[in-house]
Amino acid sequence: MQTTLSEHAKRLPRAEEAESILRTCVHCGFCNATCPTYQLLGDELDGPRGRIYLIKQVLEGHHVTEKTQLHLDRCLSCRNCETTCPSGVDYHNLLDIGRAVVDDAVPRPLGERLLRQGLRAVVPNPTLFKTLVQLGQAFRPLLPESLAIKLPRVVHPAKARPTQQHARRVLMLEGCVQPGLSPNTNAATTRVLDRLGISVTPISQAGCCGAVDYHLNAQEAGLNRARRNIDAWWPSIESGAEAIVQTASGCGAFVKDYGHLLKDDPVYAAKAQRVSALTRDLVEVLRDEPLEKxxxxxxxxxxxxxxxxxxxxxxxxxxxxxxxxxxxxxxxxxxxxxxxxxxxxxxxxxxxxxxxxxxxxxxxxxxxxxxxxxxxxxxxxxxxxxxxxxxxxxxxxxxxxxxxx
The missing domain is CATH 3.40.50.1860 (Rossmann fold)
Structure with missing residues (x-):
């Protein structure tokens, strides 16, 4: 796809990346066949090809409207289109760039701003989130249905974690909402890994992966969380931890992207690349082990x-x-x-x-x-x-x- 960035767009930190991604798109439309929102709405602008065209227009200096913002907001960032695309378009990074430019140009209504700020304040804070979940369960009958259904029907309490230390050690991101919604998930992981002779080293200083902030267009805040996690993990990485295990695939996908997102950071680029290389979804660890044990x-x-x-x-x-x-x-x-x-x-x-x-x-x-x-x-x-x-x-x-x- 031919594109000519505006003078303003050329000054963006990721201008060269955006232009390169746009030029890989051949506008074939195969992506629409597997796009969930296009299948529901049948609108070209609610499919990847249409959204790419909208972002192209924005970066070329065309007028940006609330309608542009709406079509970009409706994208799930599921990346199904990337699996389908024959040209290898790096759609999710282009979408992040486009959303940031559009949000700078189109102020959101007060209600949307409050919702997004509230999510950014609550979701990445595991202690606050867990407290609110417990309060919500206690007062579930008084809550509106739209909120009550967000609470888990059953919370399986965390079982005791193993105390035995093995020669093989991994780190594990505990997550933000998982300790409140499904506290036994990580405990179960440590117990299964223990059976396989692998110990999990807890790193309490590691917090939210940064995805919540980043995808609600507080991108620098998300990257700062990534930097804090890298700092928290680094001593254990240097002392021989073989992997950083993720039990939530959403967190894993974002941490695996640290290397790309921080590639221009002179302090963190090399460390971020190392962290991304060490990051493993839980299934990547287990599939290589003797499961019959x-x-x-x-x-x-x-x-x-x-x-x-x-x-x-x-x-x-x-x-x-x-x-x-x-x-x-x-x-x-x-x-x-x-x-x-x-x-x-x-x-x-x-x-x-x-x-x-x-x-x-x-x-x-x-x-x-x-x-x-x-x-x-x-x-x-x-x-x-x-x-x-x-x-x-x-x-x-x-x-x-x-x-x-």
Whole structure:
């Protein structure tokens, strides 16, 4: 795609990157075939090709409107289009660049600003978030339905973590919302890894991965969180930690992007690259281990929801299904498994109607094989799907840990 950036756009920090991405797009439209919002709305501007054209217009100096902002806001950042694209368009980075320019040009209404600021204040703060979840559960009958369904139906308490220390050590990002919504997920992970002779070293100074801030267009705040995490992890990396394990694929996708996002930072570029290289989704660790040592026994019938951040961002589609099959679980077929469930970070709060439609479509697909439990690999997807109040939804590692003998 030919493009001529405006003089203003040429001065943007990521101008060269944006122009390079735009020029890789051949405007073929294959991306629209797998775009969830295009399938729901049928509007060219609510598909990747149309959004790329909107961003091109913005960077060429055309007038920016609230309509432009709306079409970019409606994107789930699921990156399904990147999996489909024959030209390898780096769409998610172009979208981040475009959203920042548009938000600078189009002030948001007060309600939207308050919602986004509130999300940025609450979600990355695990202590505050967990407290609010507990209060919400206590007063659930008094809450409006739109808020009550966001709370977990069942909170499985965290089991005790192993104290034995092994020669092999990994780090693990505890996450922001997972300790409040699904506290046993990380505990189950440590117990399974312990069975395989791997210890998890807790790093309390590591906090939010930065994705919440970054994707709500507080990009520098998100990068500052990344820098703090790098500083927190670095001593353990230097002393031999073999990986930084992620149990939420959304966090994993963002941490794996640290190297790219901080490539121009003279202080953090090399460290960020190292952190990204060491980052592993939990399934990447387990699939290379002798799983027969776990002694898993289960006759549960499961449906696996593969989060977009696992299959499209990290390119690990089929990996969890393979591990669960090796462990003896009975997996049902899931049609249209490539499509987004509608969670997409904070999307279910900023675009509730579209998010709900996508959730219900995904639940219909997941339940088509009549599973007893639905499992996934990302806390956002887990909570969002479970909010339908249908088949229970949990993290897959919890089912593995419960089946240990």
């Amino acid at each position: 776990l002694g898993v026994e289960s006759d549960l019938r499961l449906a696996f929801h593969c989060p977009c951040t696992l299959q499209h961002a990290q390119k690990l589609g089929g990996a969890v299904e393979s591990v669960l099959t090796r462990l003896g679980f009975n997996l049902t077929a899931v049609p249209d498994g490539h499509l987004c469930c509608g969670s997409a970070g904070t999307y279910s709060l900023t675009q509730p109607e579209l998010s709900r439609q996508l959730r219900d479509n995904k639940m219909n697909a997941l339940e088509s094989g009549k599973p007893q439990v639905i499992v996934t690999a990302n806390i956002g997807c887990q909570t969002h799907l479970d909010s339908a109040g249908r088949t229970p939804v949990r993290h897959w590692i919890e089912l593995v840990e419960e089946a240990l003998h």
